[in-house]
Each structure stands twice: as C-alpha cells, then as structure tokens.
Amino acid sequence: DIQMIQSPSSLSASIGDRLTLTCRASQSIRTHLNWYQQKPGKAPILLISDASNLQSGVPSRFSGSGSGTDFTLTIGSLQPEDFATYFCQQRYSTPRTFGQGTKVEIK
C-alpha cells in the first residue's frame, strides 16, 4: 500500500495568512493526488483533484501543485471558513490511501 504522510499534523494561523500544507507519498504517484477539506461532524469535500485541478465552486485562494512524491496545498489568504482539517489522498493505485490530515486552527 502507498503511504501518504502530511505535515504538519496541525498548525495555528491567523486570518489573511498564506498557508502551505505538504503531502508526501511513499512512491511516485505521478499527479494522482486529491485534496479534501473536512469540518467537524461533516463529510469531506473535494477541493483539488489530480494535484492541481480546482473543483467547481472552490475559491481560487486554494491551489495545489506537485508531482511524483511531493505535493502542496496552498491557501492564498486564510479566511474564517477555512479552519478545518485537510486530507490528501492518492488515486494512483488501490487501496486508495489518505494522509493523516493537517488541522488548521485559529491562532
């Protein structure tokens, strides 16, 4: 199984901050990497597919990049509704596997 490691596991940030979250795969997954946002008690929401494709309706302050084993999710200017946990997920092979998440909290 492909292991997905996210860093940091949590961070504190302020409104307006620019954030970069990272995700590393245990082997190359080309660009087959998705990012999800999850708020407490809610289902995840797909933000970005295939490393950099912003989903319809997702604000443009979110962006993704990377290929191979190293990926980033950037939030350009943190908004109050962005405080949540973010998961990466590889779709290169089955079983699909997720990172353990990065929790973004208010400073």
Place this chain on the structure above:
Amino acid sequence: QIQLVQSGAEVKKPGASVKVSCQASGYPFTNYGISWVRQAPGQGLEWMGWISPTMITNDAQKFQGRVTMTTDTSTSTAYMDLRSLTSDDTAVYYCARDDRNWGRFDLWGHGTLVTVSS
C-alpha cells in the same frame, strides 16, 4: 439536488453485522460508481472499496471476506454490509461518488455512525 443520503446510526454487538445504505438523487446513478470510506473517532479516512452500478467490485484487501457491497439500480441505492464486527469497526461510514473507480470522491454522503459495543 445532487446528494447521497445514508441510513441512520446503528449500535451493534461484537460479532454482529451491519448494513448501511446510500441513496443517490439528482444524477444518473447508473453512470457512476460508489466508494465506501470510514473514519474512526478522531482518526483519518480509510477506503474500504468501490462498486459499480452493475456490481463490479474492488475491495480493499483488509476487508475482503468481511465486506459485501451491492447496488439496487431500481432505487439508486448502494449498500455496504460489514460482518463479524469488533470494537475496531466503530466509525462513521461514508459513501462517496467515484466515477469508474477513478478514486476521485466528488460527492459524499453525510455519514453513518456505527458503534460496536457489548
């Protein structure tokens, strides 16, 4: 409205089985598969498997022999049956739309909490 509506919370004893349903609406059910993903309390996400509308399946090896996924196209509903439950199976179970087993979960159900307790 495009949505996946799941069945309600369940409490089961160890050794029992649970069947969770996931009814799709607002899109053609026969054009998309469904993946099942679970999340233990305070933990990350774990993919269990995928099923096509025609009941082709791809189960995670961890659950093989213990999980059965089915669909009913007449009601646009997918089902996940998990047997021989232990306390480690206590989790929220989600269904998610997954076109052709591409592993891109673009629509999620609200989740079904399954609690396994004696």
